[in-house]
Amino acid sequence: MNRRYITRRVLYGIPLILGVTFVSFLLMVYFGPDKTYELLGKNPTTEQISEVRRALGYDRAFLLRYGDYLRELVTLDLGLSDSSGEPVSVILKRTLPVSIALVLPGFILGNLMGLALGLLAAWYRGKWLDKLVMSASVVGMSVSFLVIIIGLQILLCTPYGLNLFPVRGWQVHDLGSYLYYVTVPTLALVLVTLGYNTRFYRAVMVEEIERDHIRTAQAYGASPRELLFRHVLKNSLIPVLTRIMFSVPFVVISGSLLLESYFGIPGIGLVTFNAITSGDQPILKAVVGLTGVLFVLALTVNDMLYSLVDPRVAKP
Amino acid sequence: MSTPALAVHDLSVRFKTGADSRHAVDGISFSIDAGEATALVGESGCGKTITALAILGLLPDSGVHVESSAIEINGRDISGLTGSRRREVLGRDIAMIFQNPGTALDPVFTLGRQISAVYARHCGGGKEHIRQKVIESLEAVGFSQPQDIAAAYPHQLSGGMRQLAMIAMATVCKPAVIIADEPTTSLDNSTRAVILQQLERLRTLHQTAILLVSHDLATVRQSCQKVMVMYCGRLLEKTDCESLFSHARHPYSAGLLSCIPQISDTRPAMINSIPGQVPAAGEFPPGCHFAPRCPRVESMCNQSVPALDTDKQQAVACFRPL
Ligand SMILES: Nc1ncnc2c1ncn2[C@@H]1O[C@H](COP(=O)(O)OP(=O)(O)OP(=O)(O)O)[C@@H](O)[C@H]1O
Ligand code: SF4
Ligand SMILES: [Mg+2]
Numbered sequence: 001m002n003r004r005y006i007t008r009r010v011l012y013g014i015p016l017i018l019g020v021t022f023v024s025f026l027l028m029v030y031f032g033p034d035k036t037y038e039l040l041g042k043n044p045t046t047e048q049i050s051e052v053r054r055a056l057g058y059d060r061a062f063l064l065r066y067g068d069y070l071r072e073l074v075t076l077d078l079g080l081s082d083s084s085g086e087p088v089s090v091i092l093k094r095t096l097p098v099s100i101a102l103v104l105p106g107f108i109l110g111n112l113m114g115l116a117l118g119l120l121a122a123w124y125r126g127k128w129l130d131k132l133v134m135s136a137s138v139v140g141m142s143v144s145f146l147v148i149i150i151g152l153q154i155l156l157c158t159p160y161g162l163n164l165f166p167v168r169g170w171q172v173h174d175l176g177s178y179l180y181y182v183t184v185p186t187l188a189l190v191l192v193t194l195g196y197n198t199r200f201y202r203a204v205m206v207e208e209i210e211r212d213h214i215r216t217a218q219a220y221g222a223s224p225r226e227l228l229f230r231h232v233l234k235n236s237l238i239p240v241l242t243r244i245m246f247s248v249p250f251v252v253i254s255g256s257l258l259l260e261s262y263f264g265i266p267g268i269g270l271v272t273f274n275a276i277t278s279g280d281q282p283i284l285k286a287v288v289g290l291t292g293v294l295f296v297l298a299l300t301v302n303d304m305l306y307s308l309v310d311p312r313v314a315k316p
Numbered sequence: 317m318s319t320p321a322l323a324v325h326d327l328s329v330r331f332k333t334g335a336d337s338r339h340a341v342d343g344i345s346f347s348i349d350a351g352e353a354t355a356l357v358g359e360s361g362c363g364k365t366i367t368a369l370a371i372l373g374l375l376p377d378s379g380v381h382v383e384s385s386a387i388e389i390n391g392r393d394i395s396g397l398t399g400s401r402r403r404e405v406l407g408r409d410i411a412m413i414f415q416n417p418g419t420a421l422d423p424v425f426t427l428g429r430q431i432s433a434v435y436a437r438h439c440g441g442g443k444e445h446i447r448q449k450v451i452e453s454l455e456a457v458g459f460s461q462p463q464d465i466a467a468a469y470p471h472q473l474s475g476g477m478r479q480l481a482m483i484a485m486a487t488v489c490k491p492a493v494i495i496a497d498e499p500t501t502s503l504d505n506s507t508r509a510v511i512l513q514q515l516e517r518l519r520t521l522h523q524t525a526i527l528l529v530s531h532d533l534a535t536v537r538q539s540c541q542k543v544m545v546m547y548c549g550r551l552l553e554k555t556d557c558e559s560l561f562s563h564a565r566h567p568y569s570a571g572l573l574s575c576i577p578q579i580s581d582t583r584p585a586m587i588n589s590i591p592g593q594v595p596a597a598g599e600f601p602p603g604c605h606f607a608p609r610c611p612r613v614e615s616m617c618n619q620s621v622p623a624l625d626t627d628k629q630q631a632v633a634c635f636r637p638l
Contacts, residue, residue, distance in 0.1 A: 126378065212419035219372055219414075220407035220434045220485065223400070234424050311424060311469040 020292030099267030106189030114197025122205030140195030168264035321525030428466025476507035
């Protein structure tokens with residue numbers, strides 16, 4: 001990978017970031033909730049209204065307001081939360097690591113297991129093992145995440161089941177307590193995503209296994225292990241990496257939203273959930289804007305990984 | 317008589333489709349001596365590729381039924397081999413060159429890496445020795461800068477160069493037999509000549525037996541000593557090239573010969589030139605499979621399937637040969 005390629009990728013990222021932040025600006029700020037009347041109470045005068053609007057910056061020109069929003073995102077000076085009065089950046093700094101620690105193990109496990117099962121099913125495609133794995137995936141996909149989460153909680157966290165883990169909370173201070181709190185959410189995340197992952201990876205692997213060069217390798221005596229772990233895996237890295245990179249923002253936001261609200265864990269998901277219900281605009285616009293930026297980052301890193309993996313992409 | 321490099325005895329391939337099964341290859345036998353090139357010709361779909369894959373044991377193990385009395389390489393029967401014992405043979409004793417060099421090589425590994433994997437697997441040796449062998453094999457197919465080719469990825473080469481690299485891969489372990497399945501069909505005329513020339517040179521150099529699957533009778537005439545004409549999974553005529561081109565005995569062979577195009581294009585339009593169509597596998601007529609299209613057909617042709625009269629020098633499967 002050469003420096004020019006990296007620079008070009010990063011430069012491509014800039015208009016994309018402008019695009020996603022512009023959209024989130026339009027939705028969350030420009031056409032977003034208007035706080036004027038909340039602050040003024042009943043029967044305000046016209047002067048009061050325009051005064052408050054000026055104080056809030058609502059009267060500034062469209063592009064200037066977009067510029068303000070961008071500056072907030074870049075400097076991470078995101079204002080104060082409406083509900084707690086705490087600076088948004090402090091809230092993010094506190095909750096984001098919790099969310100990442102919460103979803104990371106499940107994310108990694110879910111993808112690794114999906115890859116392994118997908119590879120297995122693809123290799124034995126059409127045979128009973130494939131059919132077993134695929135029907136299990138369909139079952140997994142059709143069971144609601146609610147059933148999975150509540151089922152796991154009952155089985156593992158209550159006296160009705162094994163009662164080994166907490167139902168709620170996150171008092172993490174060392175590895176032991178981390179495992180204590182993270183195990184059940186991790187299992188839940190793996191179970192919710194495994195069916196989708198397995199099906200996706202199987203489709204990718206089947207396509208790779210059926211390519212001509214696999215038959216060539218076979219015709220020259222390559223063992224199944226070589227075929228799968230050298231030729232198939234390396235060729236499938238692009239779709240696999242793409243899926244992983246693109247699901248990072250999705251899992252961080254919606255995975256934590258889901259898990260944190262059911263397990264009462266104080267991460268970014270719970271903060272977002274509460275901000276949605278209470279209409280806490282500074283938090284929402286920060287989350288939406290940063291999610292967009294995260295997507296573009298994932299895309300850019302993904303493109304860079306391409307050129308590492310695939311010799312056909314952008315060699316000088 | 318010496319042992320042939322490749323001897324195929326009574327090879328049949330059946331595809332299971334639902335309850336019934338149909339023959340794609342139906343009891344063919346042939347042998348090729350060391351240093352000899354034999355062509356397998358016939359219209360599209362007659363079973364040439366299936367024959368090649370069956371010899372190597374590369375057909376999928378479900379839905380396909382392969383049977384043979386024996387498939388011998390230098391007298392050693394490989395037909396029963398499975399697993400690692402089969403893999404030992406592939407690439408070392410018998411190698412295959414595929415039709416489409418664009419897709420037959422792995423795009424994410426350099427050619428050097430792919431060829432050295434074959435050599436390391438079968439012949440072993442130190443890193444430097446293997447590298448040397450790879451360079452030699454690339455040199456042997458005519459590359460003047462073999463190091464550059466070894467370091468290149470397939471997409472960086474032209475189709476003809478990829479096919480040459482494929483030949484280098486096929487010859488790196490100096491196998492007794494090489495099967496080339498339409499190795500030049502996807503290439504232009506001048507590249508085709510280069511490929512055939514290199515194949516021919518390596519054949520005489522290493523005394524390799526070559527089975528050349530081809531549509532192109534002009535190519536066959538140029539580069540093969542023997543020829544086998546295949547139709548609906550059976551051999552209809554088996555003889556040396558000169559006899560076939562001077563006097564084809566089977567009406568089907570004669571039909572094929574009559575439609576060699578003047579300006580040879582990539583795929584001669586054989587199907588249009590012999591009236592009628594190749595019957596689909598499973599819908600073969602009860603008698604001679606060629607009967608519906610044969611100008612010499614008589615009532616006895618529809619009674620039973622004519623066998624190849626292998627006792628003759630120019631063997632033919634026909635009741636009324638020319
Ligand atoms: N998986 C399969 N199931 C059923 N029939 C098959 C299958 N694969 C191939 N066949 C049949 O086997 C026959 C022989 O196919 P083959 O690929 O050997 O033809 P070919 O002579 O190599 O033709 P071409 O010149 O087009 O390469 C075809 O008629 C095809 O219908
Ligand atoms: S056996 Fe009869 S139908 Fe078949 S090729 Fe010979 S003459 Fe024609
Ligand atoms: Mg073919």
